[in-house]
Amino acid sequence: MRKMKAAVYVRPGVISLVDKPIPTAVPGSVVVRVTTTTICGTDVHILKGEFPVDAGRTIGHEPVGVIAEIGAGVTGYAVGQRVVVGAITPCGQCHTCLDGHQAQCGGKAAGGWRFGNTIDGCQAEYLLVPHAMGNLEPIPDGLTDEQVLMCPDIMSTGFGGAESGGIKIGDTVVIFAQGPIGLCATAGAKLRGASLIIAVDGLQARLDVARTLGADVTIDYTKSDPLTEIMRLTQGRGVDVAIEALGTQATFEQCLRALKPGGTLSSLGVYSGKLSLPLDAFAAGLGDHRIVTTLCPGGKERMRRLMNVVASGRVSLESLVTHRFKLDEIELAYELFANQRDGVLKVAITP
Amino acid sequence: MRKMKAAVYVRPGVISLVDKPIPTAVPGSVVVRVTTTTICGTDVHILKGEFPVDAGRTIGHEPVGVIAEIGAGVTGYAVGQRVVVGAITPCGQCHTCLDGHQAQCGGKAAGGWRFGNTIDGCQAEYLLVPHAMGNLEPIPDGLTDEQVLMCPDIMSTGFGGAESGGIKIGDTVVIFAQGPIGLCATAGAKLRGASLIIAVDGLQARLDVARTLGADVTIDYTKSDPLTEIMRLTQGRGVDVAIEALGTQATFEQCLRALKPGGTLSSLGVYSGKLSLPLDAFAAGLGDHRIVTTLCPGGKERMRRLMNVVASGRVSLESLVTHRFKLDEIELAYELFANQRDGVLKVAITP
Amino acid sequence: MRKMKAAVYVRPGVISLVDKPIPTAVPGSVVVRVTTTTICGTDVHILKGEFPVDAGRTIGHEPVGVIAEIGAGVTGYAVGQRVVVGAITPCGQCHTCLDGHQAQCGGKAAGGWRFGNTIDGCQAEYLLVPHAMGNLEPIPDGLTDEQVLMCPDIMSTGFGGAESGGIKIGDTVVIFAQGPIGLCATAGAKLRGASLIIAVDGLQARLDVARTLGADVTIDYTKSDPLTEIMRLTQGRGVDVAIEALGTQATFEQCLRALKPGGTLSSLGVYSGKLSLPLDAFAAGLGDHRIVTTLCPGGKERMRRLMNVVASGRVSLESLVTHRFKLDEIELAYELFANQRDGVLKVAITP
Amino acid sequence: MRKMKAAVYVRPGVISLVDKPIPTAVPGSVVVRVTTTTICGTDVHILKGEFPVDAGRTIGHEPVGVIAEIGAGVTGYAVGQRVVVGAITPCGQCHTCLDGHQAQCGGKAAGGWRFGNTIDGCQAEYLLVPHAMGNLEPIPDGLTDEQVLMCPDIMSTGFGGAESGGIKIGDTVVIFAQGPIGLCATAGAKLRGASLIIAVDGLQARLDVARTLGADVTIDYTKSDPLTEIMRLTQGRGVDVAIEALGTQATFEQCLRALKPGGTLSSLGVYSGKLSLPLDAFAAGLGDHRIVTTLCPGGKERMRRLMNVVASGRVSLESLVTHRFKLDEIELAYELFANQRDGVLKVAITP
Incomplete structure (x- = not known):
């Protein structure tokens, strides 16, 4: 079984980089190779133990990457395609989604927020994306990872x-x-x-x-x-x-x-x-x-709209990326971000 | 100067029936002879001193009556016409009203609530209605006072x-x-x-x-x-x-x-x-x-709609009138209503 | 291969009952054994050739039935469960669905309307329901087929x-x-x-x-x-x-x-x-x-809400069923319905 | 009786500058001395006889000016104040206005459009503004007439x-x-x-x-x-x-x-x-x-918001003023504007 690096929650105060198996694309899902991600204020709440997640959970919900493997039943995508996935990944088919409250997917409070919360997230080399048909959006040509890095969460929120x-x-x-x-x-x-x-x-x-x-x-x-x-x-x-x-x-x-x-x-x-x-x-x-x-609106239509806002030049958020780290250095990145040192706004993490 | 009976706030715990001059219709306003009114929970808050109004203020904001005098500039109405006036009397012409927040008329919290709060109210024989063009609605033929008595406040709210x-x-x-x-x-x-x-x-x-x-x-x-x-x-x-x-x-x-x-x-x-x-x-x-x-929506269009709901038989609220008093007996009515005695829901007061 | 009876469009003026293979549940779908269905005015447009569908297409988009077979990836349902499926079966995961226009699923005009239009419909013994997770709603206990028969289309529309x-x-x-x-x-x-x-x-x-x-x-x-x-x-x-x-x-x-x-x-x-x-x-x-x-809103949440309206007694549409036919008699039913004979409003068809 | 110049509709094809009495402020109204106005495409429809108005009607519905006289019952304004008035002047107090359809004031189609239609307009030295309390908005300091000239109609529309x-x-x-x-x-x-x-x-x-x-x-x-x-x-x-x-x-x-x-x-x-x-x-x-x-939204709250958009620099429409005329030259201005000569977009007319 092939392994990858992943930043996991260990206990209050400790997020560590560990080896984990690379996920496999089950039916309806896709595996994305993460090319850029970032750290969110919510991740710091998790780090501090203020927002409980299971020990061993890979953290992170702001993925930019490339499709690595496509599960059964997922059509219209190709391996190698650059994509953005929202922090919130609604199924689109439960009563709550069909009622227009996708972020509360499944009728549970914040139920649509899965990455780095109820399933493994994207501060890792690979990410398994559930409900892929509704959540993968190709990145328009000409946009860099950092240009669209804010779409999954903070721009949407x-x-x-x-x-x-x-x-x-x-x-x-x-x-x-x-x-x-x-x-x-x-x-x-x-x-x-x-x-x-x-x-x-x-x-x-x-x-x-x-x-x-x-x-x-x-x-x-x-x-x-x-x-x-x-x-x-x-x-x-x-x-x-x-x-x-x-x-x-x-x-x-x-x-x-x-x-x-x-x-x-x-x-x-x-x-x-x-x-x-x-x-x-x-x-x-x-x-x-x-x-x-308002919890961060997710789903691929939202990502499409937000990337269009970026592509049109209406809003440019690249300048929010004040610091850059390799995934290997993520513990340093947390240390900087959690303490709001050095004028940090957002960090870019590249596996 | 002709006099009338009016229930006024005196001090915490005391609302008394006193003699007051009958109001005169200033430009833009109309004097209504009150035929039926009622007591609201808010009036009890006033009685208890929990919601401050000026001493001497006539209480009451749920008027049903007959037009007695029409001020300059008010057209389309006739003396003798039976009318309902909302508890909230928006001017319709300030920035806040034109922005769709009529109950907050003038940009002050609850600014549209004037009767029995910032001007004299309708627990009296006569009532001066400001901004009359926007606030007087004729009662459809065939509806009794008690059938429309809930329109000004509780039905609207x-x-x-x-x-x-x-x-x-x-x-x-x-x-x-x-x-x-x-x-x-x-x-x-x-x-x-x-x-x-x-x-x-x-x-x-x-x-x-x-x-x-x-x-x-x-x-x-x-x-x-x-x-x-x-x-x-x-x-x-x-x-x-x-x-x-x-x-x-x-x-x-x-x-x-x-x-x-x-x-x-x-x-x-x-x-x-x-x-x-x-x-x-x-x-x-x-x-x-x-x-x-939501503060009680007012204005004559709201009253028109609510009376249509009554006229169509969709909702019948007459049964909420559990007790009836003469205006002379209003102190008794307050005593009953404030203490929720005898299964009281709403009282009808007739001057 | 097991066969079933199905009413198919042959050419303008002709809908015939033919034998067809019983469908098989592909991944994401469910086969429903139809217990009651009906004929819609749109079906008459199809019959007359005013609304073109492929020759051989099974007609009908108003199914009430029982789950007969469950495809891979469909969870939370059981064979034998009584269900209603909307006339419109949105996928819930395309850009258009996620943008709130489920009836236009796929971004095509009326794209969410599949049954009896772009895929086989329910005037048959069995029906293949696509996107089953988003479209099957169990019938509350105590409601008959005829009580919920209007939910899929005319009540929703x-x-x-x-x-x-x-x-x-x-x-x-x-x-x-x-x-x-x-x-x-x-x-x-x-x-x-x-x-x-x-x-x-x-x-x-x-x-x-x-x-x-x-x-x-x-x-x-x-x-x-x-x-x-x-x-x-x-x-x-x-x-x-x-x-x-x-x-x-x-x-x-x-x-x-x-x-x-x-x-x-x-x-x-x-x-x-x-x-x-x-x-x-x-x-x-x-x-x-x-x-x-407005094209008929579909999806299981809509069906849930409509069946609740029926269950609460707010609206009763059973009286719209003026005539009843066996599926074997469906050609007679079309003849009656298309010509609005005998005061017909809706017919119930039972395979 | 003092006279003023006014551009009036005479017959199809003819708008002429004539002498008219300066209006007097009746109760509820205000007289504005017009400092800048413009011509609208609708005025050209009137000129051509495609949109009928009474012969003798002063044309124009886009006024910028200074308060000259204040009628009884109008408070909160001062003579000499610079103001903008919307093309649509809702009363704010009829059923239709209170129902949120101010442009259809009085329940008549386009009933809120009075200037240059059902009452005299602003292609004149003075303008009588009805329902003044709801329709006069002071111009923020620092904004020129031409900066706010588009607010009454085309910007709002x-x-x-x-x-x-x-x-x-x-x-x-x-x-x-x-x-x-x-x-x-x-x-x-x-x-x-x-x-x-x-x-x-x-x-x-x-x-x-x-x-x-x-x-x-x-x-x-x-x-x-x-x-x-x-x-x-x-x-x-x-x-x-x-x-x-x-x-x-x-x-x-x-x-x-x-x-x-x-x-x-x-x-x-x-x-x-x-x-x-x-x-x-x-x-x-x-x-x-x-x-x-959508008919042009009017009323002073709308004007306040639009002038704030101008003041904030969000939108600058001054460049739309391509030509300038004295009121005495208005017939020339119509000739230019109606024939869309010389790249005209909007003209500024100054009495």
Whole structure:
């Protein structure tokens, strides 16, 4: 049996590179040789033991690669084809998928998120892709791996936050936190026609990137109070849509306080501990507020659309790749990324 | 100056019937002689001092009456015409109304709710209706006052909870609390095509009414655990839409726990104290949940539609009127209603 | 090789019962033994040669049956299970399905409609169901074949017309033509909360059924002019939604003329010949009109929802079955149905 | 009585500059001194007698100006304030406005379009604005008249075509005709996140402008066949949304033929003569197509949003002003504009 390198979760605090058998394409699935992948904030939650996965699970859900083996029943693809696969791999055929909630595939919360969670992921040399007919999307000619590396997760998630927020032309939108997902939400807000986009973070470098992706105004919360600034910028009106991209009580609450009556809080964060709704900001329930959460939309149609956005030049996220590592060095990559050292935004990992 | 009787807020715990001048129709407004009105749960919050209004404010926001005087600039109406006016009286011309958030008129939370809150209300012999062109709707021939008495608030609010929930044909919907608004939400869920409607309350009499309005299953939470029952009824799937119609942490939380991944919590309650989101039920933010709040939709078009629902016989809410009082007896009516004595659901007050 | 009886299209004017091999379950598919099926207006179009299919194609797309054989890769089902399969069998995994247009599966117009069109259908003893994981729905205990016989097509289509029309609570809706699909659209309009439902047809017997399914008013167009009546009933306002359920220029045009400015024409008909938009009724393009067409929604989640509507007693369509035939007699059944003899609405065919 | 200059419709072929009394602000209205206005294609239809208005009617519906007099009951504005008023002036208080169809104000087709149609318009020195509270929007500091001159009509209409089309991130959109409204639709498609925008026209100069506003590909229909090109560009898939911005059978039909199954035809044109739906392109009604028409959205909230889009620099339409005239020269301006001489796109008229 041929072996490959894979980064697996061992125990809280430890992700290690180990040898594993190369997967075989069972019916309906495809094996992809990973050419580039990356590390996500969620992987750090796993590393820290905050989001439990089985010991031995290969981590990673952001694959770019080449088809290596095609299982029975999968048609329309060829070995050697370059493909992107979404972080979320819906089956497309369960009640929940057919009801339009593909990310909750199987009717389980986050059930569509399989890679590096309930099955082996892509921080490895090879990846077994289930429900391949619905999840493999060829990469358009002329696009590099790094150009499409953000499609599987952060671009899909960030844009999803803008989409679920129901942004309309001329809206004012604030995005709290400008990590990779918040930056993509900023880009998404611009794509949907917001005319005043306010990005909030505590790191000037991230706010600088936010400006290149669509932010009209940036607020460094270590220097000024976001709510005071937002109310000044909106003449006391509040924002139409507030996007939460961190997953903390503080940012969730500030989002709610920033909203106009009738506004929408679009939440992307993964929360831990406790989350409360301040009733004054929530107008005791009388403010026609909406709170919507969005898990990364997946499936090959989503990937096709996102790569088209890249190909058209509408949004360029390559600059988010601040560091590059070989798969062999992935433990170093985790160390850098988990500690947000050296201005890291996203790392590219190449097996 | 002619005088009239009016029920005014005096101080926490005291609403008294006093003499006040009959209002005069200023430009754009109309004076309505109130023929029937009622008491709302919100009025009880005001009585208890939990929802502050100015001392001396006439209470009440559910008017049925007859046009007594028409102000300058108001056309298309005649003195003597029987009309219903919504609890919420949007101006129709501010930025917020034109943006589709009429209940938040003027851009202030609940800004469209004026009667018995920011201006004098209708627990009186006469009522001054602002923005009359957008808010007066003639009562179709053949409908009695009591048949349309629920249109201004509870029917509009309850149906609104079903509408905002985005109920689809074949949905399973649970409604927590079967007070007047919850009962209307139950009726609204049926009107939108839910095929399994579960009503929860602790009073059998209310659950019995819920059955007549559309509930397929009722759960007395004093006798069995709602969540266990809901999961059994849905084969563990959870409900598509959960409607909160009480305004407590317990019911809000049970709504969230009852939801399927991808489901919607439609909140109608007025909350006080604290409100927290249990993160397990909220899937840490990954469950594609939506939480929407709805303040009573107002305006004459809404009233026209609701009265058509009554006229067509689709929904009959007359049976909710369990007690009748003269305006002179309103203090007794408050005593009964605030203490939920004698199986009271709604009272009819006639000046 | 075992043989079965099947009704196949031979040439224009001829559908014959022939012997065919019983299909075998290939991977991803299931063979269903048909217990009850029916004939659709579209089958009559095929019979007449107006809608071309290959000679030798088994006709029929409304199956109720029992699982006879399960192909590789299909899990969660058992031989002997009673199931309903939609007329439309989306794959769930192509770009078009994942984009939410399952009825246009594969990106081809009406591509999701396979049975009796591009593959063999169900007017036979056995049926091969492709994409079985997404298309087989078990029948809830206690429901008879005839109770669920309308789910695969006319109930899904008719309800779909009401859903696509965007009916709101209190809407006025007219449905032109009260054949089986128009009757289901009438029932669907009621399920969505319309408060005035106007059914138009030229046969009193069909108008009588319309009343039992939700029509408040019926118009026999042989006796009075529908538009005059509609404008009288709506005080000149026009209807909010007009549903076309026949597929002719005359009914399409009357739908458009019946609409209010801002109204929606929801089209279910299959048109032949020419179709023109009268510009006066279309307000030269300035009337904010919407014209939407809906092909029968399919997939197992849709079937689950529709059977729940039946199980809850919300809508009962058994009375639409006016005649019953053995599969051996199907040529007689076509003769009756195609000529709309003897008050036929739908026939039940049992192999 | 003070007089002013006004361009009035006299008879087919004749619009003349005449003297008229300066209007007086009746209650609820405001008089605006017009500082800049323009000519619309619809005005040319009026000039040619194709769209009937009363003889003597002052033409024009695209006003930028300064408040000159404020009527009783209008608050929150000041004489001397610079304002924009939409071409459509909804009352905000009728059933139709409250139902969300403000452009059809009063329930009449195009009822919200009053200026230069049912009341005097703005090709004059002064303009009486009805329902002023809902229709006057102050111009943000720093914006010139010409920067906001497209807001009242073509920007609102063109963006409206993109909005009504339901464009999603990653959509392919074609816009047929790149006159002023088509160009704005092109800009609108980009604002909503389309990733492939195809602009079709027969004038290279207009296609060049289309590129600056968001078109990725332009097709000169005099040189190549649009449908062949569109199918090539979309790999035979068809477009998600096709926007019709001319008002002819040919472009309407090409839009329909360009659509994917499940696609939307968003129509902005004003049609005359006949309009037919080719049934092959319409898939005989089975293609889940949608056809939506959009009349220019009006009201002050819309103007606020559009001016914010201008202020943010998202879209710049100043370059559409190709020619400038004094009001005294308006007959020359009509002569140029009606004959599309000298590469004219829009003219600025200054009283």
